[in-house]
Amino acid sequence: MEQKQWGVYVHIPFCRQKCFYCDFPSFAGRERYMKEYIRALCQEIEVRGSSYVRRWGNPATIYIGGGTPSALPAALMEQLLLAIGNVFCIAGEEVEFTVECNPGTVDAAYLAMMHAHGVNRLSFGVQSFDDELLRRIGRIHTGEQAVQAAVMARAVGFSNISIDLMYGLPGQSMAELKAGVEQALSLQPAHISIYGLQLEEGTAFARLQEMGKLDLPTDEDTEAMYDYMTEVLPANGYERYEISNFARPGFASRHNLSYWQDLPYLGLGAAAHSYLEGQRWEAETEIPAYIDLIKSGQSPFKLEEPATRAIAMEEFAFLALRTTAGISRQRFEQKFGCSFDSVYQQAVQRLCDKGFLVDDGDAVYLTKLGMKYGNWAFEEFLLF
Incomplete structure (x- = not known):
């Protein structure tokens, strides 16, 4: 196990x-x-x-x-x-x-x-x-x-x-x-x-x-x-x-x-979402339909559109940035097999210059000002 x-x-x-x-x-x-x-x-x-x-x-x-x-x-x-x-x-x-x-x-x-x-x-x-x-x-x-x-x-x-x-x-x-x-x-x-x-x-x-x-x-x-x-x-x-x-x-x-922190979770019940082995799943939303699927032994879940590598990186960054611990360079590299700076160095520099972000070498995290204007900071982590 x-x-x-x-x-x-x-x-x-x-x-x-x-x-x-x-x-x-x-x-x-x-x-x-x-x-x-x-x-x-x-x-x-x-x-x-x-x-x-x-x-x-x-x-x-x-x-x-x-x-x-x-x-x-x-x-x-x-x-x-x-x-x-x-x-x-x-x-x-x-x-x-x-x-x-x-x-x-x-x-x-x-x-x-x-x-x-x-x-x-x-x-x-x-x-x-x-x-x-x-x-x-x-x-x-x-x-x-x-x-x-x-x-x-x-x-x-x-x-x-x-x-x-x-x-x-x-x-x-x-x-x-x-x-x-x-x-x-x-x-x-x-x-x-x-x-x-x-x-x-x-x-x-x-x-x-x-x-x-x-x-x-x-x-x-x-x-x-x-x-x-x-x-x-x-x-x-x-x-x-x-x-x-x-x-x-x-x-x-x-x-x-x-x-x-990008950890897996199992969702149970109508409209529940799951994040398992890097894939996101969504359950049937309507209560009667959910009940019927369970009764008949069918799965109430469907796979959401698989995330591209770029979207997965964005989600990892957005979620981690919400916390005071911020984005761990080590965890980013472990998950994506490339350095954080190779993807986001310019974005980090722009946000640090604005006073929205702190970079301590191991992690980058929002300042109090950055948390206040979090949506502006998150935009910098979008990969077009």
């Missing part, structure tokens, strides 16, 4: 309500499929999960995302966790086992059940603690529910808790943002993620923007929000390890780091 560092992603495509900014493959009003979906998903975990355990050993990380995994009734979540536990060894803290949760869908009993079945990390999609702002962006929880969810999680035994916050939201003021950050810090989570609003095609917010009905902060205000968050979080003990992610020492998300 080849021992390999790899991860598992499990997709739950259900939501109580679709957030107005969300373009993820998730669906509201499909609860009628939940039982059949979990049955099919457990079957896929048994077949495909077992296959990779036999080949590579146990995964280092497991991540249940969505959608809203905690929208599953407790009995179905328990069924899923039992199936995962039957295939993957999840005892102790060796495997980082994360579940995404909406604060409005959990209670103490639900959280305790997950903890009892090996989940050791929770990621709460809080976004804001301001009730009016939450309503405006389509979230189903309140600020008080977010506070209570974190308190309950700690009470039932979770020490690794992450909170997501958003900035640049419609009608959001700097005062509201600061109040939210202060509330998050008071809860002392191990990890905080910050995301600026992106208007994605096909979302409710994108349609409102097209109609001129979306009251967004100015670019200057959004930039000030970003500057505030990237200064106050490190000042309070949260080390920045990726453009949008901050953690107390020892609590960086190992699963997300595996994406940025």
